[in-house]
Amino acid sequence: MPTFRFLHCSDLHIDSPFKGLSSVQPSLAERFRNSTYLAFQNIVKLALQEEVDAVLIAGDIYDGSDKSLQAQLKFRRGLQELSDAGIDTFIVHGNHDPLDGWSASLDWPERVHVFSGTQVERQPVIKNGIVKAHIHGISYPTRDVKENLALKFIRDDKQGFAIGLLHTNVGHQAGHDDYAPCSMDDLVAGNMDYWALGHIHSFQVLRESSPAVVYSGNTQSRHMRETGEKGCCLVTLHKNASPVIQFIPTDVVRYVHDEVDLSGRISLEEVIHAVRAKCERLADQIKERDVFVNLSLNGRTQVHSELKRGDTLESLQEEIRTYFEGRTPSVWLSLKLETDGLYDIESLRQGKDFTADLITLFGEEGRLETHPDLKEALKPMFETWQGKKHLEYFSDAEMKDILIQARSLCLDKLLSRD
Numbered sequence: 001m002p003t004f005r006f007l008h009c010s011d012l013h014i015d016s017p018f019k020g021l022s023s024v025q026p027s028l029a030e031r032f033r034n035s036t037y038l039a040f041q042n043i044v045k046l047a048l049q050e051e052v053d054a055v056l057i058a059g060d061i062y063d064g065s066d067k068s069l070q071a072q073l074k075f076r077r078g079l080q081e082l083s084d085a086g087i088d089t090f091i092v093h094g095n096h097d098p099l100d101g102w103s104a105s106l107d108w109p110e111r112v113h114v115f116s117g118t119q120v121e122r123q124p125v126i127k128n129g130i131v132k133a134h135i136h137g138i139s140y141p142t143r144d145v146k147e148n149l150a151l152k153f154i155r156d157d158k159q160g161f162a163i164g165l166l167h168t169n170v171g172h173q174a175g176h177d178d179y180a181p182c183s184m185d186d187l188v189a190g191n192m193d194y195w196a197l198g199h200i201h202s203f204q205v206l207r208e209s210s211p212a213v214v215y216s217g218n219t220q221s222r223h224m225r226e227t228g229e230k231g232c233c234l235v236t237l238h239k240n241a242s243p244v245i246q247f248i249p250t251d252v253v254r255y256v257h258d259e260v261d262l263s264g265r266i267s268l269e270e271v272i273h274a275v276r277a278k279c280e281r282l283a284d285q286i287k288e289r290d291v292f293v294n295l296s297l298n299g300r301t302q303v304h305s306e307l308k309r310g311d312t313l314e315s316l317q318e319e320i321r322t323y324f325e326g327r328t329p330s331v332w333l334s335l336k337l338e339t340d341g342l343y344d345i346e347s348l349r350q351g352k353d354f355t356a357d358l359i360t361l362f363g364e365e366g367r368l369e370t371h372p373d374l375k376e377a378l379k380p381m382f383e384t385w386q387g388k389k390h391l392e393y394f395s396d397a398e399m400k401d402i403l404i405q406a407r408s409l410c411l412d413k414l415l416s417r418d
């Protein structure tokens with residue numbers, strides 16, 4: 001049964017500037033800056049190892065339209081390896097690297113095919129004299145492509161598989177620039193077997209077959225907002241069966257958002273241990289890659305006021321960063337304070353306001369319901385004849401329940417103010 005096996009990737013953003021690393025240790029910042037290129041190298045390695053028929057790149061290879069020469073040379077090095085191994089690479093350009101940007105006057109390796117920006121072109125993939133598939137693609141001639149390019153894709157040959165390679169926003173996904181927008185129906189009408197899409201920076205299978213419509217996501221995240229695994233798709237197309245789409249991570253730095261619940265912690269020492277343990281656990285899970293951890297500290301805790309003092313948070317962050325210093329893969333930490341304080345009943349009771357009255361009403365420790373003789377304790381509040389009736393009406397257990405609810409309604413909200 002004929003098959004076609006390829007890697008689909010997009011949004012390499014090879015010379016991404018990695019903003020916001022000014023506070024990061026210089027050696028580590030350098031690793032982050034290099035990460036998009038290392039992720040591309042992982043793609044090349046994977047393609048060689050899996051002996052795929054082709055590598056498809058769906059746009060945004062470079063971050064800026066005036067891509068650096070260094071980025072182009074780095075990219076070419078990887079393509080040369082693929083070409084030397086007999087693997088074809090098919091490339092379209094997207095909004096970050098349109099054709100009207102500057103390109104170095106370089107020759108590309110023999111098996112590299114860059115699609116033009118004037119019309120959808122069709123390129124065969126030939127293995128051992130047999131046409132295994134046709135790749136259809138079009139590059140962005142300029143950054144702001146508002147035209148629906150998907151409508152230009154037509155399958156005119158039933159021989160071999162048909163793949164569409166395009167940088168697009170399918171279904172106007174919110175939070176992403178609406179470049180070359182199209183609908184799922186437009187893609188289905190193109191009669192392809194597989195749509196290898198780029199632009200959205202997360203792996204999404206929008207449709208599994210007839211045709212499969214897939215965003216591979218970017219190969220390496222570029223900032224804290226792009227969290228989780230980043231990688232590419234290893235795809236096998238089968239005649240008369242659904243495609244097999246396997247997501248394979250290629251990132252070398254992983255960005256993680258998580259939280260540490262500090263409820264019940266009473267000292268900064270405990271906070272340090274809890275945060276370190278959390279970082280260790282995350283680093284263990286992620287394995288073999290550098291990890292950039294953004295932790296929010298939350299929960300109601302006695303150390304809240306200490307954490308809020310001056311530069312406590314920065315100092316803790318520094319302490320834990322130092323603890324992980326020199327570790328490979330590296331761990332970098334950023335802390336955010338979202339804890340709440342416990343209320344100090346005693347000082348609030350001293351006040352002359354409504355809160356103080358409520359605390360007095362609810363008794364010692366604010367826990368009237370634990371009084372050994374509850375009805376006796378409540379008597380002064382129920383001195384009218386109507387009141388007395390109600391006091392008799394409820395059992396001790398019911399009265400306790402009512403008191404707990406009442407305290408929670410009155411005090412907890414009031415006292416949880418920061």
Ligand SMILES: [Mn+2]
Pocket residue numbers: 011060096199200
């Ligand atoms: Mn992109």
